[in-house]
Amino acid sequence: MLHLLDLFGTAVFAITGVLAAKNKRFDLFGCIVLGFVTALGGGTFRDVILGSTPVFWVNDVGYILIVFLFSIITFWGAAFFVQLSKLLLILDAFGLAVFTVIGLQKSISMGNSYLIAVLMGVITGVTGGIIRDLLTSQVPLILRREVYATASFCGAVAYIAVQQFVCNQTFEIILSMIITFAIRLIALRFCLSLPLLKY
Amino acid sequence: MLHLLDLFGTAVFAITGVLAAKNKRFDLFGCIVLGFVTALGGGTFRDVILGSTPVFWVNDVGYILIVFLFSIITFWGAAFFVQLSKLLLILDAFGLAVFTVIGLQKSISMGNSYLIAVLMGVITGVTGGIIRDLLTSQVPLILRREVYATASFCGAVAYIAVQQFVCNQTFEIILSMIITFAIRLIALRFCLSLPLLKY
Amino acid sequence: MLHLLDLFGTAVFAITGVLAAKNKRFDLFGCIVLGFVTALGGGTFRDVILGSTPVFWVNDVGYILIVFLFSIITFWGAAFFVQLSKLLLILDAFGLAVFTVIGLQKSISMGNSYLIAVLMGVITGVTGGIIRDLLTSQVPLILRREVYATASFCGAVAYIAVQQFVCNQTFEIILSMIITFAIRLIALRFCLSLPLLKY
Numbered sequence A, B, C: 001m002l003h004l005l006d007l008f009g010t011a012v013f014a015i016t017g018v019l020a021a022k023n024k025r026f027d028l029f030g031c032i033v034l035g036f037v038t039a040l041g042g043g044t045f046r047d048v049i050l051g052s053t054p055v056f057w058v059n060d061v062g063y064i065l066i067v068f069l070f071s072i073i074t075f076w077g078a079a080f081f082v083q084l085s086k087l088l089l090i091l092d093a094f095g096l097a098v099f100t101v102i103g104l105q106k107s108i109s110m111g112n113s114y115l116i117a118v119l120m121g122v123i124t125g126v127t128g129g130i131i132r133d134l135l136t137s138q139v140p141l142i143l144r145r146e147v148y149a150t151a152s153f154c155g156a157v158a159y160i161a162v163q164q165f166v167c168n169q170t171f172e173i174i175l176s177m178i179i180t181f182a183i184r185l186i187a188l189r190f191c192l193s194l195p196l197l198k199y
Helices: A002-019 A028-050 A061-076 A078-083 A085-109 A114-136 A149-163 A169-189 B002-019 B028-050 B061-076 B078-083 B085-109 B114-136 B149-163 B169-189 C002-019 C028-050 C061-076 C078-083 C085-109 C114-136 C149-163 C169-189
Strands: none
Touching (some): A028 A061, A028 A085, A028 A114, A061 A078, A061 B114, A078 A085, A085 A114, A085 A149, A149 A169, B002 B028, B002 B085, B028 B114, B085 B169, B149 B169, C002 C028, C002 C061, C002 C078, C002 C085, C078 C085, C085 C114, C085 C149, C085 C169, C114 C149, C149 C169
């Protein structure tokens, strides 16, 4: 079930990756690269850091096919997807929630500490977006304006906190995802942002 | 023989890496970094993804020495090399063909699927150029305008396709390289490009 | 002792990482990312290249806590730290010296050649700063203007050279650090720079 959600999140991230090429005159190949980087970048970075190589998509062809498929569909149907931008923001928040839980669980299953697990949850969720922004613009937006990593962080901490008291993985997964998803949506709705650096 | 071509391609990529610093006011160290990143970036990324670490140049000092040597030569002789820009484009297309085949073969020899092998061929060929562009300009040119990865992709697919029918590795290597090389040169000659994102 | 210096260097690099966000409107999360990337980027890249995974900070929580702590302190106290910019340049030179020796020693202890060891010393020292610059501005400053990697390189070479004649690791560590530190400070004091690319 979580694997299906993961593939769903991968597709959503690939779509948002391609759409980030808007106004930047990327060609088909550039858009596919953006789709790959956004959808698989976070998990790849996590696996490399933890030494879990070959990385996850090398032995599971499904991820690559999904990214290819949705990158190409989005490329040709960009005019259509751009109209769905509000829906995509919601789906992207959902993808963030899924990726966070998956990064967290993989890290724990490899025997790492809770601190590393939370960090890997966040890294899995946000790294793809940071590299996408780096490839398409000067300074990554995700580092400047949005409550994005914060939502991922809260969901990950909630998972660990509840795990101390309840021995039901399904419950923890759902709770963590709801918290990440809700915080991200509330931040979008009310244009919340973290404090900026002042000096 | 392929190893010699690989060293040749490494030298060419180091030269084009240093020349990319043109108009950007890079110093000697910055130029050497560009040489390294362009020449060794693709293979390094491939090895890290596949878990083939330490990466290939750690235990083969030849690559490092060649990159150092040609980066420094290019730095001091930039005025000369700039005049050779047409020749360098042709040699670069040749380097792309070599790197694609090497990435493909290494991936197959590690027991990966054909899909991963093709992907690794392309990654070995183009990643160095993407990071070079990222370090020297805002948005990588390779993602926006050129038939570059496409040539690498076609050469890699040809290798796999022919391998199903002919059991002669030398033939497959030469065929794959000719296809990558030819497509890249034709694209350069006629200024071909992939379709751009429209929305 | 060297471990304590390492943690000290990590704290200094985290501070300079956060301060690099100046004028760029980074939020709290963005500043923490800059702290992490600057302080841990070099060693992480070294470990990934050498195949020493999980990377060093996964099993030593101290690094992460220090980066977190100093990133947040610097974020809220940026106005104070900006006044210390001269002191920070000196401490940063010291951190560079420490990181160079640590990268060098780790590489040697894994059985790599002296050439690779010198390279890994430099990579450990400068990669964090390059990624920091990439995230905050168009073209990394470190590739264009400063005697920074050069200082690291000279310290690393000195270590290897002296090791041939003297069998006293403590002496080599201190000598290497003094050389890196001194060259960096002299370059800062007299605004020295490497030659720029001409063509």
